[in-house]
Amino acid sequence: MALSEYSKYGNAAAELASAVKENRVAHAYLIEGDNNVNKMGFAKEFAKALLCREKPGEGCDHCATCRKIDDDNYEDIYMIEPVWNDKKTKCSIKTAAVKELLSDLKARPTGGDRNIAIINGGENMVIEAQNKFLKTLEEPNPGTVIMILSENRDNLLPTINSRCITYRLIDFEGSDKNEMVAFAGEIAEMIGNRDFFYDIVKKLDSKIGDSREAEAFLDGLENVFGDMLINGSDTFGRERISNGVSYIEDSRRELRGNVIYKYSIRNLILKLEEI
Structure with missing residues (x-):
């Protein structure tokens, strides 16, 4: 698959592809969409568009980088997502997970020139974790790109929202x-x-x-x-x-x-x- 395949969700794919080609990629994106929208798939294709040297802005799907991203083993992409509590009554992203992610983002990239963070279910970050995240959103290391995937960005702190470029993905195929x-x-x-x-x-x-x-x-x-x-x-x-x-x-x-x-x-x- 390629980033352009996600044009079915609106203009986000085209705008991000242009940003990559014109070297105006931001450091933080908030990608919002309903439960039926494949936000993780979109994020991975955006990562390919950022990192693929064969076809920048799109991803070629054939090079070693694209294949690693498809297989979830590219060395400079870090993902976190909510986990259930012991009683299986609530899922959240704890402060410890965010601290580990922030530590990973400080490392020098080994596969390319970017570290990429993907936070799935970002609205589930506990407040302390969101506050921990703010400084990195303000002053990330050069080349870092952070993607926060969310079903409802209103559940994130206003200070998180204000530091991200937001795209709302909408399934227009119906x-x-x-x-x-x-x-x-x-x-x-x-x-x-x-x-x-x-x-x-x-x-x-x-x-x-x-x-x-x-x-x-x-x-x-x-x-x-x-x-x-x-x-x-x-x-x-x-x-x-x-x-x-x-x-x-x-x-x-x-x-x-x-x-x-x-x-x-x-x-x-x-x-x-x-x-």
Whole structure:
């Protein structure tokens, strides 16, 4: 497999491939996605894109580096994940596991020029472990890339969130989700054309009937804005798109905080019309 195969999850794969090719890779990424999204597979393909010398930005799947990553035995990739307690009632990532990971990241890479950390189920890090992690997120060793995989980044400290570049992976292969992406595109076009707020709300109310559908709409709209960043837009400049994505995430947090979905979505539209 290759990183481009994960374009089914939105624009993250294309944007990260470009970052590798243009030598603008960040040191920390927060990769969020629902349980049905293969976040670990995505992370390993990103690691190939970072480390493969035959096909940088993608991974060739044939060289020794790519094969080692597939087999989970590449020497400079360190992974941790939650473990169950003795009673099998709760799983978490303890401070000791994070301390060991941080110690590993201080070592000089032996297989290439990067150390890579993958934290699966990052939202399960105990608070002390998250705090231990902060200094490394602020001042990592050169070449270090940290990937935190999470189903819900709101369960991570705000200071963790603020130090990472976040990508939300969305499974758009279902017909319902494709339909919502198309609908979000129609709403984005209405916003871009400065249509009346009342007309936009009327169209939204015809499609979105509960908080679940509201979150699917946010996913779709985020995907639409991602396409605009890559392909350009006649009505949305890069700064407007960037602000828009930030407002979408604000709305997502409101929904998860049990704010009434209609209020949250309408507030989002007002913000998008103002920028």
